[in-house]
Amino acid sequence: KNEVEQSPQNLTAQEGEFITINCSYSVGISALHWLQQHPGGGIVSLFMLSSGKKKHGRLIATINIQEKHSSLHITASHPRDSAVYICAVGSQGNLIFGKGTKLSVKP
Amino acid sequence: DSGVTQTPKHLITATGQRVTLRCSPRSGDLSVYWYQQSLDQGLQFLIQYYNGEERAKGNILERFSAQQFPDLHSELNLSSLELGDSALYFCASSPTGAHFTDTQYFGPGTRLTVL
Numbered sequence: 001k002n003e004v005e006q007s008p009q010n011l012t013a014q015e016g017e018f019i020t021i022n023c024s025y026s027v028g029i030s031a032l033h034w035l036q037q038h039p040g041g042g043i044v045s046l047f048m049l050s051s052g053k054k055k056h057g058r059l060i061a062t063i064n065i066q067e068k069h070s071s072l073h074i075t076a077s078h079p080r081d082s083a084v085y086i087c088a089v090g091s092q093g094n095l096i097f098g099k100g101t102k103l104s105v106k107p
Numbered sequence: 108d109s110g111v112t113q114t115p116k117h118l119i120t121a122t123g124q125r126v127t128l129r130c131s132p133r134s135g136d137l138s139v140y141w142y143q144q145s146l147d148q149g150l151q152f153l154i155q156y157y158n159g160e161e162r163a164k165g166n167i168l169e170r171f172s173a174q175q176f177p178d179l180h181s182e183l184n185l186s187s188l189e190l191g192d193s194a195l196y197f198c199a200s201s202p203t204g205a206h207f208t209d210t211q212y213f214g215p216g217t218r219l220t221v222l
Contacts, residue, residue, distance in 0.1 A: 031208045043197060043213040044109075050208065086150065090207025093163040095140075097150040 003027050006087050006098035013105050021101045023087030026068065033072040034061050034072050035086040037100070040064070076106045091093075110134065111214035113198050119220045125186040128217045132179055132200030138162065139181040139213075140201070140211060141173055145194035156181055156202030188221045 004025045013019050023032070034046040047054050047061040049070065054061050058077075063070040074081055082105050087098040111135035120126055132139050141153040143166075156175035167173075170188075175181045185192060195216045200201035201209035 017185055030206060033207070033211075035213075041195060041216055041218075043199075043216075045210050045212065048208070048210050088150070094165050095207050096151040097152075099149050 002099070003091075003096050004087055004089055004098040006085075006101050008101060009099070011101060011103045013103070014078050015078060015079050015105055015107050017093060017105075019077050019081075019103065019105075021072045021085050021087075021103070023070045023072070023098055025070075025087075025089045025091075025096075027089065027091040027096070029065075029068075029089040029091050031061055032070050032092045033088045033090070033095070034070075035088060037084040037086060039083065046085075074103075077103075079105045079107050081105050109212040109214065111198060111200050113196075113214035113217050115217060116215065116216045117220075119222065121222055122188055122190060124188050124221075125184065126188065126219065128183040128185070128196050128198075128219075130181045130183070130198030131215055132181070132198075132202075133212050136199045136200035136202050136212070137179065138204055138209070139175055140199045141167075141181070141183050142197040142199065144196045144197065144216075145191075150197075153183070155204075155206075156198060162204050163206055185200070185219070190221050193219055193221045204209050 049063045060073040067071045084100040112131045142192040155163040198214040199211040
């Protein structure tokens with residue numbers, strides 16, 4: 001079993017929809033990261049969380065340490081949000097990545 | 108633009124060869140991280156350097172080595188290359204030596220193809 005599991009693997013949405021991507025992990029963590037990888041390959045860090053909730057524009061990330069679960073929400077989705085979203089956890093001097101969720105937002 | 112630069116953008120080489128990838132961090136950042144992204148393994152953390160010293164080690168093969176120089180740029184050396192080493196190699200930087208509790212800024216990556 002992978003230490004970091006993301007769901008869904010693939011997600012297609014219509015423009016304007018509310019989107020949720022989930023990340024569960026099985027190890028003790030120092031922090032959890034949400035990354036966005038654009039179709040061209042570039043990676044951008046969206047959030048770094050160790051507790052609670054963070055918001056940036058239309059993006060919201062939450063983490064529940066007790067349940068070892070994090071969610072990334074996108075409100076009012078737009079075609080430019082189409083990308084792969086990757087969850088990663090810092091644990092014992094390592095950064096462990098999920099396999100990513102490929103999001104496609106149709107106009 | 109993250110402020111992190113990587114060269115070269117693309118590299119094509121043959122099995123058994125040795126290559127060097129270069130990364131310059133954002134101005135003021137002291138940590139440099141190296142990652143490998145392949146189709147079958149996904150993203151993997153290789154190694155972190157902080158202010159010239161190795162800070163954390165991940166899934167880095169013995170054929171791979173890295174260093175960080177006094178001007179804080181870093182190089183990743185890959186030797187005895189195999190077909191399976193074909194991948195995107197990303198560098199990232201962050202301000203401190205914290206173990207993954209800093210926001211990281213990623214470079215554009217170097218695409219390595221081993222033929």
